[in-house]
Amino acid sequence: MKKNTKIYIAGHRGMVGSAIWRKLEAEGYINLIGKTSSELDLRNQQAVNEFYSKEMPEVVVDAAARVGGILANNDYPYQFLMENLQIQNNLIDGAHKNNIEKFIFLGSSCIYPKLAPQPLKEEYLLTASLEPTNQWYAIAKIAGVKTCEAIRKQFGKDFVSLMPTNLYGSHDNFDLKTSHVLPAMIRKFHEAKIREEDTSHSEPVELWGSGNPMREFLFVDDLADAVFFALENKLPEYLYNIGTGMDLTIKELAETIQKITGHTGEIIWDSSKPDGTPRKLMDVSKMKNAGWEATTSLEEGIKKTYQWFLGNSEKYKEVKM
């Protein structure tokens, strides 16, 4: 890719989009385009088509989506299904009709069946039922993968889907109702520690579910590095898992974050909240064989994210659905 290639990063203000933007800027790419949702509502097909005709990007990275943790996914099924279908359909179809040759679609590890064998291989897609809490989002993402695959098969274009595992890092959503587990834990443990310091009393932290599910976590700057790899190279297949290939229980994650934030009180598990998928460890061998692997350890990534959280309190206000 030439350094002046015109690259449109949809969702460039989000956690993932902003990490991709930083990476491309650091690599010397000078022709990046980004639009906020108020400047360009990607659910509006006509607006998206007008944007493509006017800007004529050469490459598109789709990091725009309705995103949220287990409870938001479960409570807002219509938004997670419909908005994601609208956003991705408009972006993918618009790119295809405007003769864009390269498109990167970002999905999620929740596209795989709830009880698939572990680690999850790309070929397990559509082999059994989905996890109920996020089936709406997963069905939209599966449609995105298949739309890109269809364009690739029928027209030979370089439309590729990358499936990241659970992500975390700077610009994450720290809203306690709608966030994913890792940013929620950073905020809960940090705020309880501050209360402990203020009152000299032990402050419990309440977490969701049983703590037994296992999750894999990838630092968002590593994902941006993987996206950059996919931009620089023509990957031979339509679908690639992106992760570390290592997971831990939610309880172990809680203990790690508790230690990093310095909280000392009790952890209470709220069993009225859902556990979700018992395990979703990615098989990352396909991407490794293509030449890319993650480099940031979980502890290092959490420490960096905690530092970002401490310095950016104005950026984690309420996130509306």
Ligand SMILES: NC(=O)C1=CN([C@@H]2O[C@H](COP(=O)(O)OP(=O)(O)OC[C@H]3O[C@@H](n4cnc5c(N)ncnc54)[C@H](OP(=O)(O)O)[C@@H]3O)[C@@H](O)[C@H]2O)C=CC1
């Ligand atoms: N977070 C995670 O753990 C994971 C995320 N992913 C995938 O990565 C991608 C990005 O996620 P992430 O960065 O976490 O999400 P964020 O919520 O941080 O960012 C999403 C971005 O999408 C944009 N957006 C949402 N709706 C619209 C709309 N109607 N019109 C225009 N823009 C819109 C937002 O724009 P604005 O800020 O301008 O409103 C925002 O910048 C998604 O495809 C997600 O599925 C995959 C696996 C895990």
Ligand SMILES: C[C@H]1O[C@H](OP(=O)(O)OP(=O)(O)OC[C@H]2O[C@@H](n3cnc4c(=O)[nH]c(N)nc43)[C@H](O)[C@@H]2O)[C@@H](O)[C@@H](O)C1=O
């Ligand atoms: C990326 C992925 O993210 C979502 O799937 P998820 O991994 O199940 O989501 P999560 O990060 O919110 O939770 C992981 C685990 O952690 C537990 N948990 C404990 N305490 C808190 C807590 O305080 N907040 C949250 N959110 N979870 C908590 C929680 O009960 C669950 O067992 C998908 O909807 C889907 O959209 C998707 O693709």
